Amino acid sequence: MKTIIATAALLAAAGPACAEKIALEPLIDARIRYEHADQDGLPDRADALTLRLRGGLQASSGAWSALVEGQGALAAIDDYYDGLRGAATRPLVADPQSIGLYRAQLRYKTRALALTAGRQRIAIDDERFVGAVGFRDNGQTFDAVRAEWTGLPKLKVDVSYAWSARTIWGIDGRGARQQAVSGDNVFATIGYATPIGTLGGFAYLVDQDEAAAQGFALSSQTYGARLSGSRPLARAVKLSYVLSYARQSDWHRNPNAYHADYHLADATLDIAAFRINLGYERLGASHGAALTSFQTPLATGFKFQGWADKFLITPPNGVRDLYVGAGHGWTKAGAFDLISIQAAWHRFDSDRLHLRYGDELDLLVTAKLGRTTLGARYADYRAKRFATDTRKFWLQADWTF
Template structure:
């Protein structure tokens, strides 16, 4: 009980951190020299968020506070560092269901409310040792892993509890070639310390990437092998092989063309009870002009129609893709096609705030097979900073078009980090 009271008091601190007087403390959080060769770098990341979900069946109102705190010690001559970081989340307004699955005896499983996957928890978020030079890095321990745009592997930083991995990761640059390899034995999930067996999933996870740059074009090949030990996760055991190409081309002094394409093939692995093969396809084109970016794309998470099993990405930062309303965190059995258009505007020259950005996104969802219309979605966000404090207003509006139920979500968020 005393531990929980202490944690609650500590986790209430994001409100204090967001105060302008605190943010104006110049130099706070900067590395502190300890002798001639050591530095001590404190880590503080505090976030306060309101998330409101409106559905015809169940609603939710959640106010949560999250604090990450720790430190990193670096020894320059040896290129070694040690990092330790704890993470805690407190539910201030608990009118939400923290878990989309059953957790016997948990007071956070509230089926009468919509899901907001920010359970109250106290966790060891990261604990790692790293050796790093200009051309090589080796990281051992519990760590954050974000690969490319996080479509296949990411830290899910959007949720209050971060996803990390107990892993060994090596990164190297050999001339024009970059190599990245990871072997992990545990996925520490976003659901936190109170989520029962889904707090962390054991297994063998291998992430391999090799890339190079050809002029303005970056080319990368990848493979992701996911083999779970836990029976409830067997259905997500898979092996994925693919490639990714991206590039940015100036069309004039003011106009830039951005292109992105990716293809991958996935099949079952380990003790997955379903034998299947499915494709992933991504194509995106964008134009940038005077702070505006207009882009359009197509993404397909295919399916094996013989067994009704779709292409899955269980280690991804899923909230970034297929709409912020989070309707398609698991690919439907008949697959998913997402046609989307994004308009973004960066407004740097505003005196009162810094980094002002606005985004509007439209999605149209269909099945890969069967020609099922899964509905449409509008997403919008406005973000800016005042000194060291970040602010965010974000909205998602999913229209089911008779496929299921409509969903609207509003987020109000403030965050400070050092």
């Protein structure tokens, strides 16, 4: 109902645009992926061959645009546990079969202001706190109103109010893995371009107002600052860097009382087609009780702390991730427009009690040919004192119109 009201309000204001020419643009996005997972402690392996199709239409007229996009995902091979169906004797592959509305939004955009209302993707900065979870078939969207303002030079203000997070679990989501989690969420960022990079502050008020979603224990308020920038060091040599700090505490109906800190320091050196990356990320712990460590339930978690997905929920004692990576890319390589290879190694430790969690090696090869992107990915988590040894392998093809 809130989505309908917000969209109707913007439509009412759009009257003058109706006289202008309307441009129509189809939206088509297709994916096929094979995922294999082998996890110690489980008697069976997981094999999943999934297909995902999104289709819709965007209509634009002057500063106004509206789009509707549907989504469907099915499993051609379903020898896996999808979190809702299948045997939990197999590793989790979080791609349940589903069909439904992915996006339905109205947008007003000028040079200084963009207003978006309805079901939409929201991906802020590197998606560490709020993201679209693009790797999973069903993705994550929000029923929200968002305002982005750039009315002053070098300054950007971005504020969203979301009353529902539409999860990756699809139409059959239930229990702790619901189709949608309601609540009064506020995401606010401000950034100013300085000579050393974009310096900004942020506030994320996450309201998981569903008892089934961890008993309200994922509701939190997070305030912090972030600096991101890059500098040329020589011809074909560039240094990029990100520094971030945040403080999180309980909010709204959260039954726990806690405070936890977040730190990130990341540096990437590009030398022609080579890339070297070094970073350290800390999600702090409070007093060692479950869900009193720094949590990011609305993040694109797959992008962080290894692809084996061992730390999507931060352990009670927190997690520290020391990582190093390298990569190389080739343009116009044979029939391909782009080929790249990447490798990363992670060392995971607890934030308190000095526990060695484990190590992970991640490998990725991607190739782009026209509108098609091909990828082969591998993750190998070696447990020390957290979780169990896990190996995952993916083959994927994406096509976008």
